[in-house]
Amino acid sequence: MxxxxxxxxxxxxxxxxxxxxxxxxxxxxxxxxxxxxxxxxxxxxxxxxxxxxxxxxxxxxxxxxENEERMALRLAPIVWVGTAILAWLLLVQSLGLVVATFALVGLSALAKPPIRPVSILVLGGALSLSGYLVFIWGLGMPLTLWGR
Amino acid sequence: METLANLGLGFQAALTWESLLFCLLGVSLGTFVGVLPGIGALATISMCLPLTFYLDPMHGMIMLAGIFYGAQYGSSTASILLNLPGSPTAAVTCLDGYPMAQQGRAGVALFITTIASFLGGSFAIILLVGFSPVLADFAISFSSADYFSIMILALCAASTLSTGSVIKGLLMVAVGLLLGLVGTDISSGAARFTSGNIDLSNGISLVALAMGLFGVSEIFANLCRGEYATVDARAITLRSMLPTREDMRRFWPAAWRGSVVGSIVGMLPGTGPTIATFMSYSVEKRISRTPEIFGRGAIEGISAPEASNNASVQAAFIPTLTLGIPGDAIMAVMLGGMLIHGITPGPQLLTDEPTLFWGIVASFWIGNIFLLVLNIPMIGVWVRLLSIPYHLLYPAMLFFICIGVYSVSYSTFDVLLTLVFGLAGLFMNRFGFPAAPLLLGFVLGPLLEEHFRRALVLSRGDLAVFLERPISLIFLAMTALVLAGSIPLVRAATGRVAGLVRKRG
The missing domain is CATH 1.10.287 (Helix Hairpins)
Incomplete structure (x- = not known):
C-alpha cells in the first residue's frame, strides 16, 4: 500500500x-x-x-x-483571524461592542499585512456604528456599546 | 382557474410595500455578494437568517430567496470580467465569458447572461406555479417510509452527483447526520452528545455551522491564497452591452435548452444548480455543430449555463416547499429558517398557508424583474464594487459573522463554535471533503430519524416496509441507481467540464 x-x-x-x-x-x-x-x-x-x-x-x-495539487496553508492568517474572533466573543459582553469590534478589526488586519492604521480606525468605527444601529437600536439586542 | 386565483392572492401579498421592500433588499444584497468573489450566497443567507426572525415569516422568506437568486445574477459579473467565479455555479461562465471580455465584448456578455438568467428564472417559476399544487396533492398521501426513502435519495444524490470523490461526499452526509443528532432527542427527551453543556441542548446552531463552514473558512482560504484580484472600475456603457443580431440568433435556442435542463435538474431532490450548469454546458457543446468555438467566447457557452443556473435555483423551491426536502445546501438553510419560523414546508403548506406560499412565488417574479433593472441599466455600479480592496472586506465580513451568530440566541458559545467549524471547513476544503453535503445531512438528520422511527412503529418493526410501499421502493431503486454510478453520463459530463474549469483556473 x-x-x-x-x-x-x-x-x-x-x-x-x-x-x-x-x-x-x-x-x-x-x-x-x-x-x-x-x-x-x-x-x-x-x-x-x-x-x-x-x-x-x-x-x-x-x-x-492521491496526488492533487492543493492550496498551501499558511499559519499567520489562520492564527490572526482565529484570535480576532476569540477576542470579539470574549470581550463583547464585558467591555461592550466598540472595544470588541476594534479588537476584531485590529487583530484580523494582522492577517494581511501591511498594517493600515487609518483604515483600521475608520472600519472599526463604521462597523461599531452599523452594529449599534442594526442590532442594538434596531433589533433590541442586549449588548452595550461600552460594557457594563 | 384555481391557479390563477391563487396567483392573484400571491401577487396581492407580494405587491404590498413591505414585501416589495424586502424583495428589493434581498435581490440587491444577493447581487452584491454574487458580484464579489469570496462571499457566497450561502454565507449571506446564514448571516441574514437571524435578522429575518424579527420579520413576518413571508417577508423573511421573500428576502432570503431574493438573496439566493439575486446572487446567481451577480455571480456572472466577476466570472466575465476577472475570470473569477462569484459562486461555484459561475465557474462555467468563466469558460466563455472571460474570453468574450478579452475580445472587448464584456458588455455583451453581461447583457446576455442577465437576459439568460431572466429567461431561465421565469421558465422555472411558471413550472413552479403549475407543478407545485399537483405534486402537493400527490405528496399528501406519502407515508413516513416514503419520506425516509426520498430523503435517502436526496442525500445520496447530493453527495454523489458532484465532481469530487463519491465516498468523501457520502462521508460528509453521514457526518452531517451525526452533527444533527446533537441536542435533545424529540421523542424521548434524552440529551444526546451534549456532554452536559446547556448551550448544546437545543442542538448545534444551524447559523453557526453554516457561517463557519462557508463564511469563516472562505476567509481563511482567501487569506491563505494571499491573492485577491480586483478590477479597475471601467465603465461598461449601455451601448457596449447591445448584442448583434447574430448573437441573439445563437442566444435563444441555447437559453431555452438551458432553461429546460436547469428546471428538470433543479426539481429533483438532491441536485443543485452546480450540476445544472455543468450539464447544460456539456449538452450545448455536444449538440453544437461548431464545438471548437467553446472556450473561446461562444455565446451558447454563457447563455445555456446561465439560464440553466437560474432555472434550477427557482425549480429547487418545488421539492423544498411542497415536500419539505431541500435539493442542496442553500435550500437546506432556507428550510432550516422556515422551521425556526414555525413553518413546516410540505404538502400541507399550500392548503394551510396559501398566502405565504403564493406570496413567495409571486415575489420571485417581481424579484426577477428588479434584477433585470439592477443588472442592465445599473451594471456600472456593480462593476465598481469589484474594486473594493479585500483588506476592508474581510474584517467587515468577520464582524457581521460574529454579531450575526451571536444575535440568534445571544450566545458567545455559538461564536466559538463558528470558529471551530471555520477551521474544520478549511481543512475539509483543503483535502477535498465537500462541506455542502454535510450541511444537507445536518438539516435533514432529525427529519430522517423521525420518519425512520415512525415508519417502523407503524410497521411494528418490520424493515420490509421500505420495500413494500411502491413510492418508497421507487425512490430506493433510484438511490441504488445513483449509487451504482449508473448515471456515468452525468459524471462524465460534469467531470469533463470540471476539468476544463480547473485547467483555466
Whole structure:
C-alpha cells in the first residue's frame, strides 16, 4: 500500500473523522437502544456512527495514493483571524461592542499585512456604528456599546 | 382557474410595500455578494437568517430567496470580467465569458447572461406555479417510509452527483447526520452528545455551522491564497452591452435548452444548480455543430449555463416547499429558517398557508424583474464594487459573522463554535471533503430519524416496509441507481467540464 507524500492530509482528516464516528458509537451505545418497533435515543446514533466509521476508513483507503495539487496553508492568517474572533466573543459582553469590534478589526488586519492604521480606525468605527444601529437600536439586542 | 386565483392572492401579498421592500433588499444584497468573489450566497443567507426572525415569516422568506437568486445574477459579473467565479455555479461562465471580455465584448456578455438568467428564472417559476399544487396533492398521501426513502435519495444524490470523490461526499452526509443528532432527542427527551453543556441542548446552531463552514473558512482560504484580484472600475456603457443580431440568433435556442435542463435538474431532490450548469454546458457543446468555438467566447457557452443556473435555483423551491426536502445546501438553510419560523414546508403548506406560499412565488417574479433593472441599466455600479480592496472586506465580513451568530440566541458559545467549524471547513476544503453535503445531512438528520422511527412503529418493526410501499421502493431503486454510478453520463459530463474549469483556473 503506497502512500503518496501529498496524501497524508486526506488520510489524516479521514482518520480523524473515523475517530469522531467511534466516539458517536461509544457514547451512543450508552443511551437506551430500544428495539426496531420502539427505538430508543441510542439506536440512530449508533447506526450513523457506524456508517461514519466505515465511510471514513473507505475514504482514507481511497485517498492514499492521491496526488492533487492543493492550496498551501499558511499559519499567520489562520492564527490572526482565529484570535480576532476569540477576542470579539470574549470581550463583547464585558467591555461592550466598540472595544470588541476594534479588537476584531485590529487583530484580523494582522492577517494581511501591511498594517493600515487609518483604515483600521475608520472600519472599526463604521462597523461599531452599523452594529449599534442594526442590532442594538434596531433589533433590541442586549449588548452595550461600552460594557457594563 | 384555481391557479390563477391563487396567483392573484400571491401577487396581492407580494405587491404590498413591505414585501416589495424586502424583495428589493434581498435581490440587491444577493447581487452584491454574487458580484464579489469570496462571499457566497450561502454565507449571506446564514448571516441574514437571524435578522429575518424579527420579520413576518413571508417577508423573511421573500428576502432570503431574493438573496439566493439575486446572487446567481451577480455571480456572472466577476466570472466575465476577472475570470473569477462569484459562486461555484459561475465557474462555467468563466469558460466563455472571460474570453468574450478579452475580445472587448464584456458588455455583451453581461447583457446576455442577465437576459439568460431572466429567461431561465421565469421558465422555472411558471413550472413552479403549475407543478407545485399537483405534486402537493400527490405528496399528501406519502407515508413516513416514503419520506425516509426520498430523503435517502436526496442525500445520496447530493453527495454523489458532484465532481469530487463519491465516498468523501457520502462521508460528509453521514457526518452531517451525526452533527444533527446533537441536542435533545424529540421523542424521548434524552440529551444526546451534549456532554452536559446547556448551550448544546437545543442542538448545534444551524447559523453557526453554516457561517463557519462557508463564511469563516472562505476567509481563511482567501487569506491563505494571499491573492485577491480586483478590477479597475471601467465603465461598461449601455451601448457596449447591445448584442448583434447574430448573437441573439445563437442566444435563444441555447437559453431555452438551458432553461429546460436547469428546471428538470433543479426539481429533483438532491441536485443543485452546480450540476445544472455543468450539464447544460456539456449538452450545448455536444449538440453544437461548431464545438471548437467553446472556450473561446461562444455565446451558447454563457447563455445555456446561465439560464440553466437560474432555472434550477427557482425549480429547487418545488421539492423544498411542497415536500419539505431541500435539493442542496442553500435550500437546506432556507428550510432550516422556515422551521425556526414555525413553518413546516410540505404538502400541507399550500392548503394551510396559501398566502405565504403564493406570496413567495409571486415575489420571485417581481424579484426577477428588479434584477433585470439592477443588472442592465445599473451594471456600472456593480462593476465598481469589484474594486473594493479585500483588506476592508474581510474584517467587515468577520464582524457581521460574529454579531450575526451571536444575535440568534445571544450566545458567545455559538461564536466559538463558528470558529471551530471555520477551521474544520478549511481543512475539509483543503483535502477535498465537500462541506455542502454535510450541511444537507445536518438539516435533514432529525427529519430522517423521525420518519425512520415512525415508519417502523407503524410497521411494528418490520424493515420490509421500505420495500413494500411502491413510492418508497421507487425512490430506493433510484438511490441504488445513483449509487451504482449508473448515471456515468452525468459524471462524465460534469467531470469533463470540471476539468476544463480547473485547467483555466
Amino acid at each position: 503506497a502512500f503518496s507524500k501529498s496524501s497524508w492530509g486526506s488520510v489524516g482528516v479521514s482518520l480523524a473523522i473515523a475517530t469522531l464516528g467511534l466516539y458517536a458509537v461509544v457514547v451512543g451505545s450508552g443511551y437506551r437502544m430500544g428495539e426496531l418497533t420502539r427505538m430508543g435515543p441510542g439506536f440512530f446514533p449508533v447506526i450513523i456512527g457506524t456508517a461514519v466509521i466505515v465511510l471514513a476508513l473507505a475514504a482514507a483507503f481511497e485517498s492514499r495514493g
